Amino acid sequence: MTEGVPAEDVLAVHQLYGRQSHAIDSGRAHEWAATFTPDGEFVSPSYxxxxxxxxxxxxxxxxxxxxxxxxxxxxxxVISTVDVHPGDAPDELSAHAYLQIIGGSPPRLHRLTVVADELRRTADGWRIRRRTVHRDA
Amino acid sequence: MTEGVPAEDVLAVHQLYGRQSHAIDSGRAHEWAATFTPDGEFVSPSYxxxxxxxxxxxxxxxxxxxxxxxxxxxxxxVISTVDVHPGDAPDELSAHAYLQIIGGSPPRLHRLTVVADELRRTADGWRIRRRTVHRDA
Amino acid sequence: MTEGVPAEDVLAVHQLYGRQSHAIDSGRAHEWAATFTPDGEFVSPSYxxxxxxxxxxxxxxxxxxxxxxxxxxxxxxVISTVDVHPGDAPDELSAHAYLQIIGGSPPRLHRLTVVADELRRTADGWRIRRRTVHRDA
Known part of the structure; x- marks a missing residue:
């Protein structure tokens, strides 16, 4: 257990986040959507x-x-600074991370956001039930 | 074992670092301090x-x-590039990571530091006994 | 198992990447080279x-x-956004990550690259058999 969450579950979230970023950045839209539950929600002030x-x-x-x-x-x-907490129920987790959007030539930091996720364990592994994105400015 | 450190312990350090950053950035000063041992030390050239x-x-x-x-x-x-090594004693670990301080609008990289930590296993999990921050410039 | 890869192996890749960055940035050339297999290849458009x-x-x-x-x-x-996949054989893994090269005073993001690695299990742990670096611009 690492701060109340089994190591296996923490690492599954790290893997999910890595896969998710590479999916959207490579234009694999279905793979990105599949990191959410079928009823998953994405809430961001950027959109x-x-x-x-x-x-x-x-x-x-x-x-x-x-x-x-x-x-x-x-x-x-660019995802980093992942912090996974126990959720409200046994098959739920909560997680925070920093997400930097970087691009251009020369590369430039467009924005830095805080993602707050509610995750749910599914037959396919951990998936995001609801992502809420916060921006500082 | 991952390069000499049990996987569980490596991941506990990742969790500790994630929690620590979100704590200080959200103004939860006691939670940040609690990522150190009660006699923990924080040594940084920025202060x-x-x-x-x-x-x-x-x-x-x-x-x-x-x-x-x-x-x-x-x-x-923003914490990244974590490298956890065995410490000098069984209940100690050593770790290095990169820490970027980012903020403002548009967001800007204020500084990039290298953190070098000595960690100690406590009844509450791994905690930082001494953090030494290095800056390149 | 985290998305098809044992948790232990995923974490070994995280550790390998952390160690690798600190090695090259600190001028420990032999330690950096040792994160590759003896026949390892490094292919980058930057060189x-x-x-x-x-x-x-x-x-x-x-x-x-x-x-x-x-x-x-x-x-x-600065390494982040690690995604580890099963490889083509039992003792092989594939991984993607983002690698930011940052330096100077004030610090500046020089480039952001995508690393695509083929990894092989050795007696000393996971090592990079072939790294291919992609740049967007």
């Missing part, structure tokens, strides 16, 4: 409305990638 | 004097947060 | 030719550090 459910999440990731292609600027989701 | 012991560590974190509030600039401690 | 085998890898890391000393600028390899 006008939340995305909820697989279809909307896929569409969100597709729009993100299309935007990169249109601007000619590859953006990278 | 005029070391902090030693829980009371001084709490005061340090409170000053840090007050400075952010005064300047209106939230700073984030 | 004119690949390095293959321990002797060439040591020489590469020595040149890197000599360049830092000559310019007076310490560079830091």
């Amino acid at each position: 006008p409305a939340p995305s909820a459910g697989t279809a909307e999440l896929v569409a969100f990731a597709e729009r993100f990638h299309a935007g990169c292609l249109a601007s000619g600027e590859t953006l990278r989701h | 005029p004097a070391p902090s030693a012991g829980t009371a001084e560590l709490v005061a340090f974190a409170e000053r840090f947060h007050a400075g952010c509030l005064a300047s209106g600039e939230t700073l984030r401690h | 004119p030719a690949p390095s293959a085998g321990t002797a060439e890898l040591v020489a590469f890391a020595e040149r890197f550090h000599a360049g830092c000393l000559a310019s007076g600028e310490t560079l830091r390899h």
Whole structure:
């Protein structure tokens, strides 16, 4: 146990986050959406409305990638400073991390956000039930 | 074992570092101080004097947060590149990591430091006995 | 198992990456080269030719550090966003990560690269058989 969470579960969250960033940055929209539960929600002040459910999440990731292609600027989701806590129920976890959006040439830090996730254990492993993104400015 | 350190212990250090950054950046001074042992020491060239012991560590974190509030600039401690080694004794570990201080709008990298920690196993888990911060410039 | 890879192995890759960055940034060329297999290859568009085998890898890391000393600028390899996948064989892994090269005063992000590694289990632990570095711009 590492601060109340089994090591295996902590590491599953690290893996989920790594996979998620590479998926969206590479334009694999379905793979990105699959890091959420089927009823997963993504709430971010950077975008006008939340995305909820697989279809909307896929569409969100597709729009993100299309935007990169249109601007000619590859953006990278750099995830770090992961902190995994016990959730409200045995098959739930809560996690915080920092997410830097970096891109351009020369590369530039576009924004630094704090992600706050509620995760749920599924038959396929841990998935994000709800992500809330905070921006400082 | 991962390079001489049990996987469980490596991950406990990752968790400790994640928790520590979110604690100080959110103004939770007592939680930040509690990532150190009660006699823990924090030595950094960015500040005029070391902090030693829980009371001084709490005061340090409170000053840090007050400075952010005064300047209106939230700073984030982005931790990465963690390397955990065996310590000098069975219940000790040594670890290095990179710590970037990022904040402002647009966000800016204020400094990149190298943290060198001596950690000790306690009844509450791994805690920092002594942190020495190095700056390149 | 975390997404198909034993937790122990995922964490060994995290440890390998942390150690590797601190090794090259501190001028420990032999330690950096030892994060590769003896026949390991390093292929990067940032450098004119690949390095293959321990002797060439040591020489590469020595040149890197000599360049830092000559310019007076310490560079830091900030690794993050690690994603470890099963490899093509039982004793192989594949991994992706983001690698930021940061240095100078004030510190500046020189480049952000994507590393794609093939790793092999050896008697000494996981080692990089082939690293391919991608740059967006």
